[in-house]
Amino acid sequence: MxxxxxxxxxxxxxxxxxxxxxxxxxxxxxxxxxxxxxxxxxxxxxxxxxxxxxxxxxxxxxxxxxxxxxxxxxxxxxxxxxxxxREVIGDVELAYRLDRAGVFGAPRKWLVVTGTNGKTTTTGMLAQIMQVDAQRTGRRALAVGNIGTSPFDALRATPRVEVLAVELSSFQLHWSSQLRPAVGVLLNLAEDHIDWHGSFDAYARAKAKVLAGQVAVYGRDDSRVCHYVELAKEHGQLVSHLYSFGAGEPGPGQVGIAGQALVAEDLETPGRVKLGPIEGIEPPGRAGALDAAAAAAVAALAGAAPESIDQGLHAFTVAGHRGAIVHRHAGVDFIDNSKATNPHAADAALRGLDSVVWVAGGQLKGADVHRLIASHAGQIKAAVVLGIDRHLIAQALQELAPHVPVEVIDSTDPQEAMDAAVSFALHHAVAGDTVLLAPAAASLDMYSGMGERGDMFAHAARRLDH
Missing domain, CATH: 3.40.50.720 (NAD(P)-binding Rossmann-like Domain)
Known part of the structure; x- marks a missing residue:
């Protein structure tokens, strides 16, 4: 340089x-x-x-x-x-260019994950798989970027790290121009960070840069992702080998779910290869299964063995506030997905759950919850809303799910409000139900962050035993 x-x-x-x-x-x-x-x-x-x-x-x-x-x-x-x-780049782009230039020795293998939701979980799963596979290959792997270690620290680490599982935001991708992952995956797309990018199109195009490498993977169940994949093809921006993941049966070049197992078809080897059972993967439910399918696809295309994928996924423990069961009381599961800070993330959290008492609310920041509620009205047994935009969510529930009992918590004391929410939820839940904190809204109106919100939910749930 x-x-x-x-x-x-x-x-x-x-x-x-x-x-x-x-x-x-x-x-x-x-x-x-x-x-x-x-x-x-x-x-x-x-x-x-x-x-x-x-x-x-x-x-x-x-x-x-x-x-x-x-x-x-x-x-x-x-x-x-x-x-x-004058060229303007970001810190990740700088790290990538220095790595490609051999400043830190032979270039590493960059496996890059992005999307509106699920980035951290998928990257964590991927890193876990590649770390298990390192026992076979000797190629040390590390989670990098917005999760784990900074790219510069990873590139200078001793012992040497060969494989980087990199979580990148739309901001970091916006400031990248030469980044070409060995494998890149675009999980999903929904409106987010529009104030920063100026438009959804600019946001989505930044995210889609992850597809510009040697091998690209995309979430085929997401219509917006598919649209931007087609745009990239039309404009000659997609020179990579293209694969996909999804929740259904896989076709050629795909990872999917068949018979309660993750299955790859015609990825690195011809025919179908079983990558392990879905049961036991965290977080439970459809969102966790999709994240696992994405991580499995990237890992397989990066050369990981099927047994490493299976072991890695089942050894992975979900990061806090991303769908873990934090308590079980009288047969009712309490799931903390406080990280679901927008309707798209809440949609993913609700999918796959049959009977839910939904804990929601906070700062919607202009987001519309009507489509979310319409999609899940049949699953929501009761709802409790809190936070500054609680009445907007309550009104949408009344319009689109009039059968659902709704409790509006007016308290602005963080723990008092969450205690009241959990108490209401338990009153309506029976064995086999799930009490789900998936707020569809940001937390800073009442809490120091989504972490504190989730911790207070877990604390309130655990106090039920005392």
């Missing part, structure tokens, strides 16, 4: 980039609006720093800009450099 580099942002991402560039002896300057952050960078790395306004006056001094993934494309600094015909 030649020339001068401007790192935009002095946060965690920017600091990681500066550390690597500094170690490589690359002339680096940092731009950030926070004077204290700039001073910290100067003291730690001895680099020059600029305010964004100062950097805009010096566009001709730099050959490349590396931006934090949180900086929006319409940020004046980034707009100014783009107009000056």
């Amino acid at each position: 030649r020339g001068k580099v401007l790192v935009a942002g002095a946060g965690v991402s920017g600091r990681g980039c500066v550390r690597v560039l500094h170690e490589l002896g690359i002339d680096t300057t940092v731009a950030d609006g926070n004077a204290d952050a700039r001073q910290s960078m100067e003291a730690q790395f001895g680099v020059d720093t600029l305010s964004p306004a100062e950097a805009l006056q010096a566009t001709g001094d730099f050959d490349l800009v590396v931006t934090s993934p949180g900086w929006r494309p319409d940020t004046p600094l980034l707009v100014g450099f783009a107009q000056a015909d």
Whole structure:
């Protein structure tokens, strides 16, 4: 890498980039609006720093800009450099380019996962599979990106890591141009981060960049994903070998579910190959099965043995707040899917459950829950809503599922509200039912984050035994 580099942002991402560039002896300057952050960078790395306004006056001094993934494309600094015909990339793209250039030894195998929902679970499953398979191949694997280790730390790890299971957001993919995964998978698409991207189309096109590598996998049950796969084909952007995963019986080049087992057809080997039973995979239900199918497809195409896929999936334990059973009381399962912060994620959480007492609510941020409720009205036995947009969800339930008893919790005390929600849920649930926290909404109106919301749900459920 030649020339001068401007790192935009002095946060965690920017600091990681500066550390690597500094170690490589690359002339680096940092731009950030926070004077204290700039001073910290100067003291730690001895680099020059600029305010964004100062950097805009010096566009001709730099050959490349590396931006934090949180900086929006319409940020004046980034707009100014783009107009000056200077390339702007993200931290992941920088790591990928340095890896391809052999800076850290022979290039690694990048297995990249993205989608609106299920990224973390699928990436965790994939990493677990590849770690099991490493016992056979000796090729150490690691979860990287928004889950686990930063790409730079993984590339410099000792002992050496050969396989990177990488979870990427739409932000990171937006700022990537040369990224070509060994295998990339696009799980699903729904409206998200529109304020950052400007439109759903821009968001989806950023996500679809994951398909530009050697081998691509997509969720064939998602009509929006299929649409963008076809667009990529039409515009000649899809040069990879294309495979898919889904919930039904697989056809050629597909992974699916047949006879309660994950099955691959004509992937790495001709014919059907059983990859293991669905039973026992976390999280339970359709969403977990789809994540497992996606992880299995990527792993198989990356060379993992069927027995490694089976063992890895069944050794995997779901990350917190993503569909784990957190308590069982009187035959009723309490499932924490607090991570379901939009209707699309809540839809995935509800699928495959027969009789549900639904705990929902929070900040909808303009999202519409009508389609979600219409799709699952037959499964919802009762519902309890809390949070700032509780009345919008209650109204939609009244319109589309008038048979469903609905409790509106007006308390704004976080634990008190969740205790009341769980108490109502237990009153309506019987053995065999599921009490599901899948809010379809963000949490910051009442909680410090979706983690605290899920923890309080689990705490309230466990107190039922006392």
